Amino acid sequence: MKRLISFILGILAVCFLLFMTSSHLQKAQGLTSSDTLTLYNWGDYIDPQLIKKFQHETGYKVRVETFDSNEAMFTKIQQGGTSYDLAVPSEYMVQKMRKAHLLKPLNKSRIHGLANINSRFLNLGFDPDNRYSVPYFWGTLGIVYNDQMVKANQVQHWRDLWSPRFRNQIMLVDSARDIMGMALIEQGHSVNTTNLVQLNAAKKRLDQLSPNVKAVVADEIKMYMAQDEAALAVTWSGEASEMMANNSHLHYVVPREGSNLWFDNLVIPKTAKHYKAIYAFINFMLRPENAAQNATYVGYATPNKAAEKKLPKAIAHDPQFYPDEKTISHLQVYQDLGPRMVGIYNDKFLEFKMHGH
């Protein structure tokens, strides 16, 4: 008994020491002071040099915490344990967070440089008038092909994927909205449809694709494509750019008839505290030279029109990641359809995954 108690006391003492050390370290970095901005971002989604520059320029400290899914971020902000000042959700999540009253509206008079953003990417359905969000990066859903196995003219449209020549050649990203969306677009419907007839037709169409589907995978799709495991993949432009950096035979196509247009956006969650630092950071990131530097580092497309002009020509004129206006005009943005419809989309997708295997 005595030993047990001293054992427990020992553990408590160690915990206390660790706590003191960590709070001391945080103080040393200025992390508990009032001028620290906590940015809740995707992993490796900002150029660290920019953070240094921002700290140097403004005197505010920046602490970056990362998440790996919109849903995980939603849950953490809802719990409200950490005082995140800025978060970077995707567009449908902005809508969902807004509905859940997790966002603070932006004070437009304190934001300078919103005019730099391409007007095409402002005032969209998920956030009318951009009351809550500033676009950070954007991208598309498309087809990655390996030019050793597939010719460019064989995959320009979604319907090409159904061709019998691609039997057991295609990898799909494991995401219900995106793959159902692909089938809906192929049939000429909206990616936000709530019409069950259209959804059932899309699921049937996917079933017809299953002989061509080699696997439905998540992040590993990057590794598989880089290693020539499959000839084709349906995935997002950001993942595609990472694959292409590792394998020069890979190319990315956004089908002309339409696809998904996605955004990641800066928002102020309800946990925010340091408003001066928040607006300083938003304005800093809206500046063309900073947005361009960030886009060069991260490899995603910037919505900042002024920054686009500052990008190296090889990047800004790459139709794979900055498609022409006509293609962009056919892209559709996801809307939050509510839990019931999201459930139906996922059930259909699950049924497709179980089909015929």
Place this chain on the structure above:
Amino acid sequence: MKRFNPAYSFLYILWIVLFVIAPLVLIVYQSFFDISGHLTLANYQAYFGSGTYLKMTLNSIWYALLITLLTLLISYPTAYWLNQTKNKQLWLLLIILPTWINLLLKAYAFIGILSQNGSVNHFLTFVGIGPQQLLFTNASFIFVAAYIEIPFMILPIFNAIDELNPSFVNASRDLGATNWQTFSKVIFPLTINGVKAGVQAVFIPSLSLFMLTRLIGGNKVITLGTAIEEHFLVTQNWGMGSTIGVVLIVAMVIIMFVTGERRKKGRKGE
């Protein structure tokens, strides 16, 4: 022995309540709520009324059976052989060693081995057969799952064989039984408890393998684990996810019950 210390049992009870009973109660509780938080039986209706979930359940059971059978076929002779060797503790250690390595690392290692440019395909090309599609096949999924589960099957069987009194075997031989008779009438019945423990340790986790179904099976094998992951992470329909969890727990209880029953029958038969 008799001096019972309440402090120890307090810790034990605290542990059990916090980490075994409370989660179980929470899962059962959650399973009665639909996505908008209303108390309902709809999740169970959805589960037992939909072909999708029933098919998925059958699928999971079928693959778990195959995995268990394959592991058993490999493990029993291995455990038997291990017992005959001189340095059995060393050999046993080598078998247990892979369990010290993270499951995800092992799965990624198999991706490297089985992929188009992997070692197996290099060998097949060298032999003249040419590269084959190995990843994302049912066979590779069952193979990798069996590889991962094997230590959990070998250990209980090894212990059972280790405890077997060799004089029984000698007596059987002395009385003129053939090798097969000795095995089927003496050794196997006396080690059946190890086999049962192994089957329990392998079958239940195999029902809900979800990471391997994606990494090695390419989501061409769908088990209940896939559906649970989806309901908790994507659709955030925790009620439905919990319902599947409850079904798995019930399945586990049934398995325990069934493997327990057979023991009595076996004894009567002798």
